[in-house]
Amino acid sequence: MWTRPIITTALLSMTLPGCASVSTQLPDITLPQLKSEQIVQEASAFAELSRLKADLDRVAFPVLRANTALCPKTKYDIGLQTHSLKSYSKALRPAAAREIAAASTPSIVYVRPGSGADKAGVKAGDEILNEDNKAVSATAKSLQAMFKDGTRKIRIRRGADVRDVDVEPTEVCGYPVRLSMSGTVNAYANGRSIRITQGMMKFVKSDAELAMVVGHELAHNTMGHIPKVVKNVILTGFATRYTRPFELESDYVGLYYTARASYSLDNVEDMWRRMALINPRAVARAKTHPTSPDRYLRIALAREEILKKRAAGEPLVPNFIKDNKAPDT
Numbered sequence: 335m336w337t338r339p340i341i342t343t344a345l346l347s348m349t350l351p352g353c354a355s356v357s358t359q360l361p362d363i364t365l366p367q368l369k370s371e372q373i374v375q376e377a378s379a380f381a382e383l384s385r386l387k388a389d390l391d392r393v394a395f396p397v398l399r400a401n402t403a404l405c406p407k408t409k410y411d412i413g414l415q416t417h418s419l420k421s422y423s424k425a426l427r428p429a430a431a432r433e434i435a436a437a438s439t440p441s442i443v444y445v446r447p448g449s450g451a452d453k454a455g456v457k458a459g460d461e462i463l464n465e466d467n468k469a470v471s472a473t474a475k476s477l478q479a480m481f482k483d484g485t486r487k488i489r490i491r492r493g494a495d496v497r498d499v500d501v502e503p504t505e506v507c508g509y510p511v512r513l514s515m516s517g518t519v520n521a522y523a524n525g526r527s528i529r530i531t532q533g534m535m536k537f538v539k540s541d542a543e544l545a546m547v548v549g550h551e552l553a554h555n556t557m558g559h560i561p562k563v564v565k566n567v568i569l570t571g572f573a574t575r576y577t578r579p580f581e582l583e584s585d586y587v588g589l590y591y592t593a594r595a596s597y598s599l600d601n602v603e604d605m606w607r608r609m610a611l612i613n614p615r616a617v618a619r620a621k622t623h624p625t626s627p628d629r630y631l632r633i634a635l636a637r638e639e640i641l642k643k644r645a646a647g648e649p650l651v652p653n654f655i656k657d658n659k660a661p662d663t
């Protein structure tokens with residue numbers, strides 16, 4: 335986890351005219367007006383969601399691609415995301431169908447510019463078909479198995495047109511990065527995937543800062559922190575006792591991941607000065623996480639270490655305590 339969740343979006347319950355408890359004359363609105371405004375807000379919410387998802391994918395992809403040598407698990411990526419109605423909460427499904435054409439079967443919702451799928455002419459709205467000509471999701475195990483075998487052909491349906499296209503898969507770290515619909519400034523790793531909140535997407539000031547957040551969560555997964563924390567909970571009953579060193583290690587290793595993806599490390603530690611503004615309690619004292627000054631200073635030192643290695647032409651690999659644990663780059 336990136337930080338303790340401290341900012342929550344307060345949902346204020348609002349009542350419409352007709353409520354007996356108010357003592358002022360509220361402006362009146364009609365049901366059609368309400369419905370039409372609802373459609374406007376849903377449309378802009380989905381447009382924003384699509385923009386943030388594309389932004390996150392654009393920034394996270396280089397981090398996942400540049401660190402395969404340090405990732406215990408890899409997969410093949412052709413640069414697209416699929417969705418279906420089930421990808422959305424029940425309340426959002428009618429709007430998802432209307433605004434972004436989500437249907438009960440999976441279809442492509444996003445194609446990364448410059449990716450294998452993009453070069454092959456695959457477009458949002460297309461469906462990926464399996465050998466039985468049924469639409470499948472991009473994460474389907476059968477697709478991954480195909481790419482592992484060296485297959486480059488996928489079958490695409492666009493309206494009535496069905497065709498086989500050649501795609502060039504890229505090997506990436508096997509921990510998908512997803513957007514989490516929450517205003518909280520946070521990010522999470524669960525050992526299998528990574529989630530970055532909308533709140534965090536708005537908090538970061540640059541691609542490099544977002545890449546550092548992705549790198550931090552990726553490090554939790556690659557360094558096996560999650561099973562270790564779970565094991566400690568089982569053995570000792572305390573998870574928090576062991577969280578602080580893991581956070582510092584993820585900051586350290588994650589900064590290497592960021593550098594290996596060619597993001598600039600200039601002033602990345604400044605994020606922790608801004609974090610102090612929204613979470614002043616973490617400046618002097620933090621129960622489960624390192625304090626923000628601690629993280630600020632150590633990230634600055636890690637940056638110096640990385641820049642020295644880069645200047646000397648040395649491989650950008652974190653300093654492991656046991657040399658034999660360091661993998662080849």
Ligand SMILES: [Zn+2]
Nearest residue numbers: 335336581584
């Ligand atoms: Zn963390």
